[in-house]
Amino acid sequence: MEYGMLLAFLVFALIFVVGGVAANWLLMPHKPNATKNSTYECGVEPISDANIRYNIRFYVYALMYVVFAVEAVFLFPWAVVFKEIPGLMPLFEAVLFILILVLALAYAWKKGALKWD
Amino acid sequence: MTAFMQFLKDLLYDSGKAFGLIYDGGHKIWAGFNLPPLTLDIIFLLIAAACAAAFIAINALFIIWFERKISARMQLRRGPNRVGIFGIFQTVADTIKLLIKEDITPKAVDKLAFFLGPLLVMTSTFMVFLVMPFGKGLIAADLNIGVIYILAVTGLTVLGLLCAGWGSNNKYSLIGGMRSAAQIVSYEIPNVLVMLTIVLLSGSMKLGDIIAAQPTVGYVWMQPVAFIIFLIASNAEINRGPFDLPEAESELVSGFITEYSGMKFAFFFLAEYTNLFIAGALGAVLFLGGWTGPVLPPFMWFMIKSYFVVFLLMWIRWTFPRIRVDHLMEFAWKVLIPIALLNLVVTAFVIKFH
Numbered sequence: 045m046e047y048g049m050l051l052a053f054l055v056f057a058l059i060f061v062v063g064g065v066a067a068n069w070l071l072m073p074h075k076p077n078a079t080k081n082s083t084y085e086c087g088v089e090p091i092s093d094a095n096i097r098y099n100i101r102f103y104v105y106a107l108m109y110v111v112f113a114v115e116a117v118f119l120f121p122w123a124v125v126f127k128e129i130p131g132l133m134p135l136f137e138a139v140l141f142i143l144i145l146v147l148a149l150a151y152a153w154k155k156g157a158l159k160w161d
Numbered sequence: 162m163t164a165f166m167q168f169l170k171d172l173l174y175d176s177g178k179a180f181g182l183i184y185d186g187g188h189k190i191w192a193g194f195n196l197p198p199l200t201l202d203i204i205f206l207l208i209a210a211a212c213a214a215a216f217i218a219i220n221a222l223f224i225i226w227f228e229r230k231i232s233a234r235m236q237l238r239r240g241p242n243r244v245g246i247f248g249i250f251q252t253v254a255d256t257i258k259l260l261i262k263e264d265i266t267p268k269a270v271d272k273l274a275f276f277l278g279p280l281l282v283m284t285s286t287f288m289v290f291l292v293m294p295f296g297k298g299l300i301a302a303d304l305n306i307g308v309i310y311i312l313a314v315t316g317l318t319v320l321g322l323l324c325a326g327w328g329s330n331n332k333y334s335l336i337g338g339m340r341s342a343a344q345i346v347s348y349e350i351p352n353v354l355v356m357l358t359i360v361l362l363s364g365s366m367k368l369g370d371i372i373a374a375q376p377t378v379g380y381v382w383m384q385p386v387a388f389i390i391f392l393i394a395s396n397a398e399i400n401r402g403p404f405d406l407p408e409a410e411s412e413l414v415s416g417f418i419t420e421y422s423g424m425k426f427a428f429f430f431l432a433e434y435t436n437l438f439i440a441g442a443l444g445a446v447l448f449l450g451g452w453t454g455p456v457l458p459p460f461m462w463f464m465i466k467s468y469f470v471v472f473l474l475m476w477i478r479w480t481f482p483r484i485r486v487d488h489l490m491e492f493a494w495k496v497l498i499p500i501a502l503l504n505l506v507v508t509a510f511v512i513k514f515h
Binding site: 094124 | 206209213214262268279280283303309353357360495513
């Protein structure tokens with residue numbers, strides 16, 4: 045039932061967007077012309093294609109994100125059972141894990157991966 | 162008669178019980194007609210999804226009006242005051258206008274990506290309402306992976322923004338899309354760590370359990386640092402000022418939505434304001450005790466608390482000037498993430514030794 049609800053929401057979201065765009069399509073005026081359909085570039089003629097190369101730093105940030113996102117995926121189960129497991133083992137293991145991550149963050153920081161220039 | 166009054170009271174104060182009655186009653190009637198029970202289940206699912214859609218639409222109409230009024234008052238203006246009393250129907254008029262505007266698709270765009278942009282952004286926003294606890298039992302599906310589900314679904318927004326930025330085939334859109342993707346993924350990390358801290362305290366990822374585990378005053382008193390990080394990070398994640406670099410008007414026209422018009426533009430706008438509400442609602446659920454509160458129905462408490470956090474976010478937006486892009490990115494990685502990690506470890510220590 046719960047995951048059926050998920051499916052219902054997904055279907056409804058798609059209908060919501062497609063229906064909105066379709067309603068817009070039915071109600072709107074259709075008067076295209078060459079100037080209107082050209083790419084906007086503050087009034088001047090667009091120069092070449094826009095699918096150009098962009099800065100590598102976006103990629104570096106994305107990589108850092110993947111590291112931390114995976115870390116979060118590992119830590120969520122730990123956080124859920126943390127109170128139930130007696131003793132200090134879960135605490136020290138997680139602290140060790142986070143320390144390794146902090147080392148990685150410090151390394152990236154030192155290397156200048158976090159610098160946006 | 163008293164049974165009916167009790168039912169109405171349940172509907173307000175203990176919606177789960179009332180919905181259970183409706184569900185069972187519906188199935189009894191359905192069985193009387195000799196129809197398969199699965200079809201009725203599907204009808205109930207669709208009704209729930211339709212309610213969420215109606216809520217998103219009405220709530221967005223209100224929240225946009227609210228923001229315009231707040232911003233106007235903060236700048237000593239009056240704000241919208243022509244359409245309806247206090248201008249409350251201004252956004253309705255704007256929506257109708259957008260609905261009958263021409264939806265321009267420039268020649269150079271990648272048609273599929275251009276359409277997938279608003280579709281993905283709006284779908285991911287809509288899906289979050291699956292686990293939103295509006296009140297006692299007033300929740301579409303209280304998944305036991307609630308928090309991770311929210312993170313996973315909101316993560317889809319990034320794909321939509323990248324599609325919109327790349328598909329528009331416009332330099333402003335491309336830079337805007339890349340910037341906002343970089344910004345969202347960077348600020349997602351502090352947000353994830355904050356939610357991790359909350360999960361650590363409550364011992365469950367289910368939003369219903371998180372609300373139940375909170376003391377009456379909420380987690381905000383136990384986790385003030387986490388709350389501040391949450392406010393900053395969610396403000397950045399929904400691309401609002403002072404972190405609205407992706408659509409910085411003075412340099413990027415309006416970022417990834419430059420080429421959009423008509424209803425596709427409206428969906429980006431709708432998603433943005435619904436995300437604002439989601440940020441407020443998450444703040445209310447994780448830190449302020451969700452729908453719990455005296456006298457008033459749970460739904461009212463949920464809305465009051467959510468709109469309180471939304472007001473805080475608006476206050477931040479209309480008070481601070483936009484910050485520089487290098488400051489923005491380095492702030493996330495060099496300040497927020499170390500503080501959030503430290504907060505997590507300290508919380509773990511306190512729980513073990515308390």
